[in-house]
Amino acid sequence: xxxxxxxxxxxxxxxxxxxxxxxxxxxxxxxxxxxxxxxxxxxxxxxxxxxxxxxxxxxxxxxxxxxxxxxxxxxxxxxxxxxxxxxxxxxxxxxxxxxxxxxxxxxxxxxxxxxxxxxxxxxxxxxxxxxxxxxxxxxxxxxxxxxxxxxxxxxxxxxxxxxxxxxxxxxxxxxxxxxxxxxxxxxxxxxxxxxxxxxxxxxxxxxxxxxxxxxxxxxxxxxxxxxxxxxxxxxxxxxxxxxxxxxxxx
Amino acid sequence: xxxxxxxxxxxxxxxxxxxxxxxxxxxxxxxxxxxxxxxxxxxxxxxxxxxxxxxxxxxxxxxxxxxxxxxxxxxxxxxxxxxxxxxxxxxxxxxxxxxxxxxxxxxxxxxxxxxxxxxxxxxxxxxxxxxxxxxxxxxxxxxxxxxxxxxxxxxxxxxxxxxxxxxxxxxxxxxxxxxxxxxxxxxxxxxxxxxxxxxxxxxxxxxxxxxxxxxxxxxxxxxxxxxxxxxxxxxxxxxxxxxxxxxxxxxxxxxxxxxxxxxxxxxxxxxxxxxxxxxxxxxxxxxxxxxx
Numbered sequence: 001x002x003x004x005x006x007x008x009x010x011x012x013x014x015x016x017x018x019x020x021x022x023x024x025x026x027x028x029x030x031x032x033x034x035x036x037x038x039x040x041x042x043x044x045x046x047x048x049x050x051x052x053x054x055x056x057x058x059x060x061x062x063x064x065x066x067x068x069x070x071x072x073x074x075x076x077x078x079x080x081x082x083x084x085x086x087x088x089x090x091x092x093x094x095x096x097x098x099x100x101x102x103x104x105x106x107x108x109x110x111x112x113x114x115x116x117x118x119x120x121x122x123x124x125x126x127x128x129x130x131x132x133x134x135x136x137x138x139x140x141x142x143x144x145x146x147x148x149x150x151x152x153x154x155x156x157x158x159x160x161x162x163x164x165x166x167x168x169x170x171x172x173x174x175x176x177x178x179x180x181x182x183x184x185x186x187x188x189x190x191x192x193x194x195x196x197x198x199x200x201x202x203x204x205x206x207x208x209x210x211x212x213x214x215x216x217x218x219x220x221x222x223x224x225x226x227x228x229x230x231x232x233x234x235x236x237x238x239x240x241x242x243x244x245x246x247x248x249x250x
Numbered sequence: 251x252x253x254x255x256x257x258x259x260x261x262x263x264x265x266x267x268x269x270x271x272x273x274x275x276x277x278x279x280x281x282x283x284x285x286x287x288x289x290x291x292x293x294x295x296x297x298x299x300x301x302x303x304x305x306x307x308x309x310x311x312x313x314x315x316x317x318x319x320x321x322x323x324x325x326x327x328x329x330x331x332x333x334x335x336x337x338x339x340x341x342x343x344x345x346x347x348x349x350x351x352x353x354x355x356x357x358x359x360x361x362x363x364x365x366x367x368x369x370x371x372x373x374x375x376x377x378x379x380x381x382x383x384x385x386x387x388x389x390x391x392x393x394x395x396x397x398x399x400x401x402x403x404x405x406x407x408x409x410x411x412x413x414x415x416x417x418x419x420x421x422x423x424x425x426x427x428x429x430x431x432x433x434x435x436x437x438x439x440x441x442x443x444x445x446x447x448x449x450x451x452x453x454x455x456x457x458x459x460x461x462x463x464x465x466x467x468x469x470x471x472x473x474x475x476x477x478x479x480x481x482x483x484x485x486x487x488x489x490x491x492x493x494x495x496x497x498x499x500x501x502x503x504x505x506x507x508x509x510x511x512x513x514x515x516x517x518x519x520x521x522x523x524x525x526x527x528x529x530x531x532x533x534x535x536x537x538x539x540x541x542x
Contacts, residue, residue, distance in 0.1 A: 075429055
């Protein structure tokens, strides 16, 4: 596939002799939603950390739009257009929803302008924040500090924050963990709307049903090894997957 | 008499507030105590003192103390903090302790260890407000404190720069992931903090009309107690704790004798640490979010 936004070849990451990831190969085509599934400890979060440069791969290559970014520092990869959310929500507790969306656009003001009030410093950043708030249905909650918001809303704020800087690729680490069915459906609808705006999404998920009805393509990991891949309907019936993942209690 | 003591205590408390803000700007963002701040305060005091006795007007003296202290703060960040930022927290703290002793030594060599005195004619004017007397310099200290606190509040709360500072303070890693340049903001925190300490030094030196190289140890370190009492993670706690400690200290000296002064201040700090570690203002600590 030549239109792959993200391409991993033979990516390996070891922690003290344990292979968290071994020889991971995957591709994320532009404009698609791709899922990575697997039992706990399968190496899913390690995969994200390696893509964003938080971990350095021991072997293999991570390519973004054909450019090898394996050895790049985290901030360069981020500026190149990858944004992420975390399995455990990591918001700035005392900052408001509105402030989260502004702080996510850090390179939008020249140095001296950073000492002006936001309305003068950068109307464009403000407009973008308004737009994202609207898209995520957060406008009403604009001035609420993040820690005062319900869990499901916090997840949305984290997604909104990640999207604000207009990334090309959005990495979502268990975006519906701990959510009830209705909340999860809302997030699913949001993700589809995001994809329709041209954003490419790679997500890690535990909830099989959720990914089956959302993703265009799936990768299945077990103990750091890619054991299957394919379209959701094929993966669902793959005996290797059933054995490794669905057959087990998690 | 009591009201007069309250005014005196408020003036001292104002300086504590500025210094405690200076400590907590660095503490809040990096989690380290920059012990050299007390000496930046002392050096700032000497610079202002020197400029005033050389005949410069007050604003020049304040600016001089501020810029001098900020410049040293930059050096401390570059030499004493940056190379050690990945080390355990105690390491950069020890390096700032080293800096503080060196700075005290430098001051002793330049200005001597005897107290320098300001001639009486400077800022000696007294205004009578009913039963109380307010000195010209006391008024300047109080007004300057209000202005500086407002400036810091504006920068931290209202500007893009302050927002980025708060983001780094709350979660450095996530701020980085969002592309916030944590290193540049660290430097900025040192500069802001050093400037505040420098101004506080000029103000207190001119208020007392005398200064020694031990000003940092005598007064500067007390701001750490003020910060703890206000709450280390709540930089605005200093607004309450500063005047409180200033007044408590002045009243202790007036009615109990100066020999128990430090006992009261530091004793109160230990009590707070034991009974209310989140500080007087309490409430939610900014480091306790839904993060785990």
